[in-house]
Amino acid sequence: MEQLTQLMKDCRSYRRFNEKRQITEAELEELAGLARYAGSARNAQPLRFLLVTSAEYRDRLFPLLGWAGYLTDWKGPEPGERPTAYIVCLADRGITGDPAFDLGIASQNILLAATARGLGGCRIASFSRAKVQELFGLAENLDPILVIALGEPAEEVVIERSSDPSDIKYWRDGSGVHHVPKLGIEDLIGGRF
Numbered sequence: 001m002e003q004l005t006q007l008m009k010d011c012r013s014y015r016r017f018n019e020k021r022q023i024t025e026a027e028l029e030e031l032a033g034l035a036r037y038a039g040s041a042r043n044a045q046p047l048r049f050l051l052v053t054s055a056e057y058r059d060r061l062f063p064l065l066g067w068a069g070y071l072t073d074w075k076g077p078e079p080g081e082r083p084t085a086y087i088v089c090l091a092d093r094g095i096t097g098d099p100a101f102d103l104g105i106a107s108q109n110i111l112l113a114a115t116a117r118g119l120g121g122c123r124i125a126s127f128s129r130a131k132v133q134e135l136f137g138l139a140e141n142l143d144p145i146l147v148i149a150l151g152e153p154a155e156e157v158v159i160e161r162s163s164d165p166s167d168i169k170y171w172r173d174g175s176g177v178h179h180v181p182k183l184g185i186e187d188l189i190g191g192r193f
């Protein structure tokens with residue numbers, strides 16, 4: 001139990017990586033395969049995944065992604081610190097249902113497993129659906145809804161207690177440490193009955 005708690009705490013959003021540590025296609029497939037163990041409304045399983053490890057497609061996908069909106073003077077990871085793999089999550093609109101919950105569960109399975117393997121990543125929802133669809137030549141029914149950027153983390157991320165519920169913006173200090181304010185449990189519990 002303690003191990004699982006620690007894994008959840010360590011499973012942060014990382015945006016800078018050691019590019020020397022390349023993630024292989026086999027590693028990526030293993031991670032994506034863990035989405036199979038996620039719950040799915042009506043067990044409809046509307047999610048599909050693109051595995052991106054080639055330098056060509058990593059380079060073409062990277063500029064389409066929006067990094068760390070609150071860090072307004074940071075354009076995203078520099079060469080040498082970029083993700084070494086991506087899982088592009090697609091919703092098959094031909095399958096009835098709302099894939100959002102499934103996506104949350106599946107992506108958390110993937111990120112927890114990555115963390116357990118000394119890797120890490122970041123969910124990116126800030127991108128043009130049309131551009132990603134075009135890049136990969138996707139059929140119309142396949143809607144890219146999330147990109148999971150992955151690599152070996154090369155930054156320190158610390159969770160802090162936020163001072164009040166409006167204090168939610170993450171920030172980076174002068175040493176490059178990324179600080180993430182999280183609400184306290186007393187801010188989250190709406191009642192005790």
Ligand SMILES: Cc1cc2nc3c(=O)[nH]c(=O)nc-3n(C[C@H](O)[C@H](O)[C@H](O)COP(=O)(O)O)c2cc1C
Nearest residue numbers: 011012013066067068069122123124125126170180
């Ligand atoms: C659905 C979702 C979409 C996100 N989209 C982005 C994004 O487009 N770009 C980005 O840099 N981070 C993105 N993030 C990461 C959040 O900024 C991050 O989860 C938040 O700052 C809290 O940090 P933590 O994940 O370490 O707890 C996203 C997270 C989630 C859950």
